[in-house]
Amino acid sequence: MQVNLFDPDAPKKSTNLSINSDLLRQAKERRINLSQALEGRLAEMLREDYYLHWNEENKDAIDDYNRRVDNQGTFSDGRRRF
Numbered sequence: 001m002q003v004n005l006f007d008p009d010a011p012k013k014s015t016n017l018s019i020n021s022d023l024l025r026q027a028k029e030r031r032i033n034l035s036q037a038l039e040g041r042l043a044e045m046l047r048e049d050y051y052l053h054w055n056e057e058n059k060d061a062i063d064d065y066n067r068r069v070d071n072q073g074t075f076s077d078g079r080r081r082f
Helices: 021-029 034-057 058-073
Strands: none
Touching: 021 034, 034 058
16 A cells, blocks of 8 residues: 655755765766655655554554464465465
8 A cells, every 4th residue: 555645746846955976976977867866765765664653553453463363363264275
């Protein structure tokens, strides 16, 4: 399940940032779009953070479910053929 954590259609906003000069040189040589690369990585980091916190918040429920499956199996145990 993919969760939209930001509005991909939001307008762009200019910003200033500092970057290692060698990284910048190499990125320019390889024609890497810095804005696109940064947006993509920030989106990944937001997703990672979201799911990390989601797992922490739901740990008790997940553990309860896994214990129940370990003890009782799943509803389809008698029906599946694999």
